[in-house]
Amino acid sequence: MTFPLSAAIAGNVPGVVASSVYANGRRVADIPVEEAGVWAQKPGHVVWIGLFEPSLELLEKLRAQFDLHPLAIEDALKSHQHPKVEQYGEALFIVARTAQLVDQTVAFGETHIFLGKGYVVSVRHGASTSYAAVRERCEACPANLTRGEDYILYAILDFIVDNYRPVIESILSEIDELEDGVLHRMLTRAEFERLYKLRRDLLRLRRAVGPLVDVCHRLEHIDILFIDDEMKPLFRDVLDHVKRAEEDIDSLREVLAFAFEASLMSGQSQQTEITRRLAAWAAILAVPTAIAGIYGMNFEHMPELKWTYGYYVVIGGIAAICGYMYFRFRRNGWL
Amino acid sequence: MTFPLSAAIAGNVPGVVASSVYANGRRVADIPVEEAGVWAQKPGHVVWIGLFEPSLELLEKLRAQFDLHPLAIEDALKSHQHPKVEQYGEALFIVARTAQLVDQTVAFGETHIFLGKGYVVSVRHGASTSYAAVRERCEACPANLTRGEDYILYAILDFIVDNYRPVIESILSEIDELEDGVLHRMLTRAEFERLYKLRRDLLRLRRAVGPLVDVCHRLEHIDILFIDDEMKPLFRDVLDHVKRAEEDIDSLREVLAFAFEASLMSGQSQQTEITRRLAAWAAILAVPTAIAGIYGMNFEHMPELKWTYGYYVVIGGIAAICGYMYFRFRRNGWL
Amino acid sequence: MTFPLSAAIAGNVPGVVASSVYANGRRVADIPVEEAGVWAQKPGHVVWIGLFEPSLELLEKLRAQFDLHPLAIEDALKSHQHPKVEQYGEALFIVARTAQLVDQTVAFGETHIFLGKGYVVSVRHGASTSYAAVRERCEACPANLTRGEDYILYAILDFIVDNYRPVIESILSEIDELEDGVLHRMLTRAEFERLYKLRRDLLRLRRAVGPLVDVCHRLEHIDILFIDDEMKPLFRDVLDHVKRAEEDIDSLREVLAFAFEASLMSGQSQQTEITRRLAAWAAILAVPTAIAGIYGMNFEHMPELKWTYGYYVVIGGIAAICGYMYFRFRRNGWL
């Protein structure tokens, strides 16, 4: 896989995480998977099952209960799917990529959702927090939960999209720090490596968020039995937040590209400065070497060598020339 | 947030800034928010309320008066929204980003507008000037204000878009100065930093202006009760000005990218020149060092050392060689 | 304004440049602006007025005569508009940007055209030649002029588009010269500056020409009373020429970008060469310095110093080593 999913977060155990039936916005019963199909068909009842990295056997059981399509089951088993929404008859199969901060690192996961008349099944892969929080929030507000399967789908997607925000903000604050570095000095190797890794994280986040725009757009406009018209503003709101996340990521990507370019220029200007200073010092130091070399020649007839103050004159001359050069270079900004 | 809003401009106090009722293009009464709903329903009357960073309580009151959608209220409270126009039943929710110069710095803000039959509510966030000027201009021309809610919306959007102009022109004049620097010498670190910051400001401005094209386009073509057909040329005119702002920003972005590239080339050519001069001087100065070194050797049999004019011949030879090299390098453009 | 209009060409005087009525393809009368409305309404008569940077008063008079839309008047007064075509009822308002060579420099202007049943008004801003030439050519061919308002519009647009050609060709010939420079030597600062300015000119020209494609496309397909069907091939022809200009500009922009990149590489290769030669000469010159230094040491027991031919052997050795290095470096391409 181009970008493998992050390892599962500690505490996530493969299998069924939760499996309950809701009616009139309240939990009616916790049920085994094997009874899910029957409950789902009772009018006014919704089965909500949460799985984490399920085995083929478990998925097969589900398939039998809800008559899921084998290709969707195959996808849900293998993970590493493209975010998408697929309609199989009167059922939907939705894939979304999740991202969150785990120990200051971006961890990527994937969630697959099977949605049909009377049931919602979420399947998590890789590093992704449990949807227990979503379930609690839904149960706390029966008025909303009464709306049924479509509301649960909305609640999960909303949760996924809201979780992008802290990731984006954490990347932003890192970029802000790096930018200071880029502008005021050369990057250290560690900072340079960080810049590089941020670019990859952003690329990956972009690939997670981008296709979700289409998913949300399709959900806003889909014409399927169990998605009610009054849900549309909710899906549009998720769409709006995804678009904002996408826009922010694009901006950050552009800013990082600026920082890369600026880093190149900063490095070049440092090099020019060093070369310039090197040239200046080399020129200054060449003076004593050359003059002393001349008076170190062994000619018999070199009258200056016999002058009483010849030595002092030459030392003074060298100092004068070097001093003059030093001040001139200083004024020119070469030193 | 990727690009946080600028701090509020001094003098902006959270809460209700203005709240009046208009009929036949004239102000009828200043009203408390709690009576807004009743006034809005009177035929021929329009309530126009201006808020600055309102509290949840205040927004709740408004929601109750005009039956606003909870998701729009949520957006208006949190700010940092994507520029957009959303239709909730027969009401509109519009988000626009504002930009203006505060002490020679670009300050960004956000305005949310609730628009329905009989009412307009503007909600400002961050650095954004009050719409008192818009209100005055509208009140000064009752013929226009008589047109109703849609005209007020137009007046606010027109004001927002007109305010982009001085920002763009200020950035332009800064770029013009920097360009001179890029072409004639190497950039100083401060100029380089300025260039970098301008790129970010332009990126941010682009993100503010770009989505407004769609907003204005939708307003020109929207089919909603309280937007009259004769308003269309007005919204088209705003659209036209937004497009010009967008085009100008895109041009400036491209020019800045040119300047960045030119800066790289300018730096490279400077470095080449220094390396070339360094090489030339090193070659010239190596001559006395090498020759003097040879006559500084202590061999017993070096006939030249005994010549009466040996010293002068060698000094002369060194000078001749160095002079020849100097003039040749000069002619070649190496010095 | 991002790219200000060029100053007016000498000889252009603000106000009415020409104002005539045509019938059956021939000039019937030269009229004052105040009578234009009456003449325009006579069947078979077309009023053709040419203005240069008109005052608000003059535009107001026109507005009254032809019942022009205030927003269009506002645009025509301020100039710096986006090229566009706008329909106000049964009238059109068209904006185009003009470009021409003035003293070997590209000068930019703007033309606004009001077009309605029985009248054409052209408003020029900035550096743009008078449309006297267009008028003459039209008057010289009454068969064409008989076609009416739409033919005059075509004639003006055709003239504007044809005027892009010499500008493009002049830029092309400059680029051809610069390319030779880029390929065979390093650019001088003046050439580098020229390259940079050409990029800006091309960007600006691109911004002038690009939106005109849409303008011409809309004119070809517009459904308005006074544009006859047999005019369509003419507008399509203008569209075709605009597209060619656009394609040429895009090609030139790409070629300039190549030249920029090539310039960077050319500079780098020059630097590599200088560094290499510097290294070679430094190595060669280090030999006499080191050897002579050794025989300049003052040890009492250095047998070579006493040899009769020691000096000659050492000088010969130095020459041999340096010569060997010289020829080897030569062969390696280091010198």
Added chain:
Amino acid sequence: MTFPLSAAIAGNVPGVVASSVYANGRRVADIPVEEAGVWAQKPGHVVWIGLFEPSLELLEKLRAQFDLHPLAIEDALKSHQHPKVEQYGEALFIVARTAQLVDQTVAFGETHIFLGKGYVVSVRHGASTSYAAVRERCEACPANLTRGEDYILYAILDFIVDNYRPVIESILSEIDELEDGVLHRMLTRAEFERLYKLRRDLLRLRRAVGPLVDVCHRLEHIDILFIDDEMKPLFRDVLDHVKRAEEDIDSLREVLAFAFEASLMSGQSQQTEITRRLAAWAAILAVPTAIAGIYGMNFEHMPELKWTYGYYVVIGGIAAICGYMYFRFRRNGWL
């Protein structure tokens, strides 16, 4: 050809590879090509022929049997076609590019498929594994094979697309290794060459996969007699996998572009470091040379030369200055 096909894999012999008739999901007979037309017309029978780089004669025989279009025959003979799906009456002609790992190298091939009522003909070119595996898998599941021609087409496309995966993963693991190099040291010439070759492989893979998106999309929505509606989810699934391959390739291309840029910056920072150290050492070593040169002058009156400890003082002074410089440069990070 821009990118020539890879040489055929050992063991591939031009001509007919397999030719069988299926009915009710089971193989009925192996037939010569000359009888294919007759069998294809029997209701419920499907002829499935596999060819490898066939001669014109063989293709002519096929053309006669199934009444194929001459232009499709021409394409199938010449190979090097663009991936596409073309409809000729009630028959389809499909081209896909294949990629696989052969001895750790990406080998490219091409497959052409003729599909009509009662027959499927696959024509392979270049390095492409035989579809014997596909045939086996189909024969192992008669329930699927009973679906007919369209299922065979699906099975072949699915096999082609699944084969992209190991290629992508192999490139990914190479890039991962190279990235470590880029971040921690300068690339060796061999690594640099590898980077370059990977970019070309990815470009080529992109050109193979990209147009297949359109092919699969068209197959999902095509309205032709022998493609049944229940096949649509299968083609949509292939489409989904092609899109994922495309997305992965695009990500890898972007990552390689990052690596290229990072490599430039890494090289620049190395150069800056070397120049800086060179400058520091040159400065330190210039000290003994200059001072020793001065005391090597032959003036008669140089009092220090006569001091008993003059030599030790000078040596000590040189050591002190050099030591001081060394520690200072060290602290500044210059050494």
Added chain:
Amino acid sequence: MTFPLSAAIAGNVPGVVASSVYANGRRVADIPVEEAGVWAQKPGHVVWIGLFEPSLELLEKLRAQFDLHPLAIEDALKSHQHPKVEQYGEALFIVARTAQLVDQTVAFGETHIFLGKGYVVSVRHGASTSYAAVRERCEACPANLTRGEDYILYAILDFIVDNYRPVIESILSEIDELEDGVLHRMLTRAEFERLYKLRRDLLRLRRAVGPLVDVCHRLEHIDILFIDDEMKPLFRDVLDHVKRAEEDIDSLREVLAFAFEASLMSGQSQQTEITRRLAAWAAILAVPTAIAGIYGMNFEHMPELKWTYGYYVVIGGIAAICGYMYFRFRRNGWL
């Protein structure tokens, strides 16, 4: 013109190249242009005229015969048109750009085609081979020629598109050679210039081929009297080949861009290497210079100078230090 047409190939003479009438797929008569109109109107007869850079007079004659549109005539006279297809009533005007190898150089030309009921007129400009080969091939297969005007158009376009292939392959083989250079050593100035010229040739070829996609697409779907439905697969085939040419050109452009980037990196790494070696040699050579300088000082009390083996010890010490440095630098990869 941005890219002027290449000079005419030797042997091309302006004027009428061929002018014949065909009926039932066979040549009926060679006719003067003046009789073309009459022949074209005879049922079942097609006039096929080939011109090379015709004069205005000749085009005027044609215009009179076939009632061609003046704007098309204008285009055909001036050449340098954008590839396009234009419909004038029941006639078509088609422009295509041609490319071919002349003495290993890419030569560009242009072909304009007038097509109407009963006639085809091809007008060639610049370096383009005569369509005598197309005429021969058509006459050799009367069954095809019987199809009429539309088949002749197809034959010409097919010939033009087939002629792109050798040009593309020649550029490809040049790029393959240059790539080897880029990867293994620095480019010579001549190779660099070649690379640059190839980029321009490819840009130009891209501008020739790109718009032809639209031309062929429109011809496949055009609804005009004299283009029969059974011609559609033929035009689709040309479209397919144009797309392949376009794809190949795009790939080559991308490969050349890679090569440019790689060249920059290759140059940088060479420079880093030279700087590193320069630093190493400078350090080694500084040792004898500094030590010898010290023993060249003229102090009276330098005990080592009086040691019998002092000289040998110092020479040995210098050799040891230099040798140690040499081997260490060698091991570090600095030398």
